[in-house]
Amino acid sequence: MLRRVLYIDLSDGESWVEVGDDLFEEWLGGCGVATQLLLKECPAGVDPLSPDSPIILAIGPLSAIFPVMTKTVAMFKSPLTGELGESYAGGRLAMALRFAGHEAVVIRGRAEKPSYISIRDDEVSIKDASSIWGINALRTGVILRDAEAGVGRRSIIRIGPAGEAQIPFSCVTVDTYRHFGRLGLGALFGSKNLKALVVSGTEDVSIPDPGRYRKVYNVLHRLVVKTDAMEKYHDLGTAININVLNQLKGLPTWNFKSSTFPHAEAISGENLADNYLIRKISCAHCPIGCIHIAMLKTSFAPHHEFEVRRISYDFELIYSLGSNLGVTTPEGLLELIEACERLGIDAISAGVVLGWATEAFENGLITSKETLGLDLVWDSVPFYVEALERMVAMPNEFYSAMAKGVEYASGRYGGREFAMALGKNEVPGYHTGPGTIVGLTVGVRHSHLDNGGYSLDQKAVKDGLDPEKMVDALINEDDSRGVFNSLVGCLFARGVYTSERIVDALLSIGIEKNAEDLELLGARIFKERYRFKTREGFDLASSRIPHRFYKTASPLGLIEPETVEGMLRLYRQKRGM
Secondary structure (H helix, E strand, O other): OOOEEEEEEOOOOEEEEEEOHHHHHHHOOHHHHHHHHHHHHOOOOOOOOOOOOOEEEEOOOOOOOOOOOOOEEEEEEOOOOOOEEEEEEOOOHHHHHHHHOOOEEEEEOOOOOOEEEEEEOOEEEEEEOOOOOOOOHHHHHHHHHHHOOOOOEEEEEEOOHHHHOOOOOEOEEEOOOEEEOOOOHHHHHHHOOEEEEEEEEOOOOOOOOHHHHHHHHHHHHHHHHHOOOOHHHHHOHHHHHHHHHHHHOOOOEOOOOEOOOOOHHHHOHHHHHHHOEEEEEOOOOOOOOOEEEEEEEEEOOOOOOEEEEEEEEOHHHHHHHOHHHOOOOHHHHHHHHHHHHHHOEOHHHHHHHHHHHHHHHHOOOOOHHHHOOOOOOOOOHHHHHHHHHHHHHOOOHHHHHHOOOHHHHHHHHOOHHHOOEEOOEEOOOOOOOHHHHHHHHHOOOOOHHHHOHHHHHHHHHHHOOOHHHHHHHHHHHHHHHHHHOOOOOOHHHOOOOOHHHHHHHHHHOOOOOOHHHHHHHHHHHHHHHHHHHHHOOOOHHHOOOOHHHHOOOEOOEOOOHHHHHHHHHHHHHHHOO
16 A cells, blocks of 8 residues: 655645655654654745645544544644644544545645635645635535535535634634644635635555454454443533533633632533533544534524524533633533634634633723723623624734734733743643643643643642652653554544554554554654754743743642742753753
8 A cells, every 4th residue: 555645736736646655654644744744845934824834634544444543633834833733633534535545635835816625536626716715614614515526435624714814723624523723724724725625535445454454443443332431422522521620620710710610510511411412423433422512592583483503512612612701601602612613713712812801801901992892701702702703804903913812912912921821822721730731831732632731630639749750741641642643543542542452453454563663653753843843943941831820729729830840840851852
């Protein structure tokens, strides 16, 4: 099986395929391969929104072949942070790329007019998207499903108005309910006049040893569906964490002014499942069904019938647009989630920016003059929806600043001590202790999914805080997840895919690696990602920690700055930074 990299140049409309067997042999796939392609294709110091700034998409050797190997990685230079952009999405994209015969895609240049790319196996077309430019992300998917009807396994990824406006934290919607969120891939699409990418595949996948493959597949499938390893993701999904973290006193509330929310039960996974859930769906080749879809029923017009909107929710959205903004009702929460979906904007970043703006308004740093008449107070859902719209429209300097992210906006208007970003990326929904703060700061994409620092904090509640052991655990997770993200699997299944089972799965499709190979590869992949980060100006030693982290109690009590600073020094020493 040839390992193919598809190149598409939007500037001249050309495309070609290069065989990358050596590249994939050394770096496995997914994250490892995409990092190498980014280092090669992205000029040092380039403007992230320049035509010379590439978009890299990659899948791994296990994608669409084994259970829960559902993800595609996107690598790019982030317009939000100015360094590494790395994002993962499920849906059908990995399957479509696999059956189209491409394990990586490199998109260069800029189209002269709004366009979208259609990939059907080896056939690549760049088509006019002028008629759908300006259409929201949800509606765009419906239009392209009709326009690109045909046979094969198909995926449609697209941007909304936020991406077109090149908002630095705009996202790319993948097959309606999944996203390349975080760090602004949508802005790169917009900068390239690229509205969407449609991939359809009809090819077969060759397995060199079907008998061995079936044996390994059956073991993994049984672990996924017949044990409790992934049960919670099907039952309540990640929304189960709302009540759990609230009880632990680790749920960020009112822009981290509190770590408990009095109305947590109303927006909890349990309440949503009991009263709003209408459907659970899965990514392609996953039997779990962790994507929870709620029904929002609202009046269509006075004296007329109701309309029903189907809205996907999970923990991070409930935190960022719920407890973080003091939103007390499921209806208000779902309204805000849907606004982000329509606009094509990352919900975590959007919620954190709104949280900062609410507190800045509360403290008089901004007034109704800057907000153009919106009284941004906690739980003001209609005003928050309007503020999201204005962030994309950018009618004045204040909304333009908000659209650049909380790091920029707080630098312009003040409130840096409660501007909740680490590594210039708005923080996810955990205030559990120093493991979270350090993990988000050192992580390659400043995400809780880089190394799971929040879980180390929760262990420390029971076992006591040992900073050096926490740092060692963060380093181990940094490296091991680099391998898992090169396969490319859903991190929910990381407990199923132990090192030994990964070795068996790879061998069953003709790839020989041992546990030591994987351990060394993980460390190398981490170093290569950090090589890009530091090349583009990231300096771990000068990272800003918002003072709010030290003022609000966590499950471990008040966090001491000296603890975090000491762990960061220790991390740099152990990494040789």
